[in-house]
Amino acid sequence: MSIAYNSPMNPCEYIWFDNKFIGWNDANTHVLTHALHYGSGVFEGIRAYETEKGPAIFKAKKHYERLLESCEFYDITCNFTVEELIESTKKLIVKNKLPACYIRPIVYTDYGSIGIIPKESTFATAIAAWEWGSYLGDDGIKHGIRCIISDIMKTPSQAMPSVAKSCANYANSFLAKKRALNGGYDEAILLNRHGNIAEGPGENIFVIKNNAIKTPPITDDVLEGITRETAIQLAKDLGYDVSVESITPKELLQADECFFTGTAAEITPIREINDAPIGNGKKGPITHEIQTLYFDVVKGKTSQYDHWLTYCKES
Ligand SMILES: Cc1ncc(COP(=O)(O)O)c(C=O)c1O
Known part of the structure; x- marks a missing residue:
């Protein structure tokens, strides 16, 4: 079975860059861009x-609210509101004729002056979208992936706030991910500074034991994932008991x-x-049930959760 390296992007025609639609190859920045040096x-x-009604963005408002909250943590200015960003994303998807896509908005400290905190900063906001399949592979979605508990510790939130x-x-x-892939695994699982399970490099984690579902709290240095929140809600709606509690490595290894x-x-x-x-080394039945409902929800097949979708083409 192959390891889940991420596949290359399929370039589209347009990228939205500070309120203009420009060509994919023209969305460039200077080598002295502040964010490139300092991660700002x-x-x-x-x-x-x-969906049957054309492309629909899943939980658009939540994502853009989180983007603006992340900006606040770092004093980064986004010159656009949540509503403006959603409208621009809808237009971008339609202009690029994308039936389904991954969307990557970024707000960053631009080229201007260098040094950790420049006297004056300029900021840029861009949104790219492209067709992107399963991040951890179609086989991973169907049958599950192989992980390793990483020897790279999850950065404590006191050092870098995990919610931003x-x-x-x-x-x-x-x-963490590079080491996992180099070791022949599909993904890493990071422990926090207390030795409890935090999350994956780009994923929240859930364990199931005796039909009860558990995921670590935000205080265990994890991102407040929007899919995490969705999975909690769906699992509860399916009648499962879900708790937000710290998870030890032993509990993880002994999970069903x-x-x-x-x-x-x-x-x-x-x-x-x-x-x-x-468990038995295969996708578990409860995971399957939650996963099936999740895909029905995001593809607009359940009227109950339709309010989580933003349709790109007004009908
Ligand atoms: C570190 C980390 N944890 C968890 C997640 C999952 O978050 P979400 O469900 O909001 O995409 C992500 C992905 O954004 C992430 O990068």
Whole structure:
């Protein structure tokens, strides 16, 4: 089975850049851009899915609210409101004729002056969108992935707030993920400074034992994932008991089932950790039930959750 390296992007015609639609190859920045040196940017990962009513963005408002909250943490100015960003994203998807896509908004400290805190900063906001398949592979979605508990510690929130989706946080994710891939695994699982389970490099984690579902609290240095919140809600609506509590490595290894959540990763089962099977080493039945409902929801097949979707083409 192949390891889940991320596939290359399929370039589209347009990128939205500070309120203009420009060509994909023209969306460039200077090598002395502040964010390139100091990680002074924040970003989002959003998906739009193909539905009967055309492409629909999943939880657009939540994502853009989180983007602006991340800006506040770092004193980064985004010159656009949540509503303006949503409208621009809808237009971008339609202009690029994308039936479904991954959306990457970024707000960053631009070229102007260098030094950690320049006297005057300028900021840029861009949104790109492209067709992107399963982040951890189609096989991973179907049958589950193989993970390793990383020896790279999750950055404590006192050092870098985990709830802000800052570019700089991803140096930590990069190290953990790279080591996992180099070791022949699909993904890493990071422990926090207390030795409890935090999250994946780009995913929240859930464990299931005796039909009860658990995910770590935000205070365990995790991103307040929008898919995490969705999975909690869906699992509760399906009648499961869900608790937000710290998880030890022992509990993780002894779980009946385990899965990752994330906009990119969607709901990906974990079938093996540290070379040992989780449960029977296959996608578990509860994971399957939540995953099936999740895909129905994002694809607009359930009227109950239709308010989570923003349709790009007004009918
Ligand atoms: C570190 C980290 N944790 C969790 C997640 C999942 O968050 P969401 O479900 O909002 O995409 C992501 C992805 O954005 C992430 O980068």
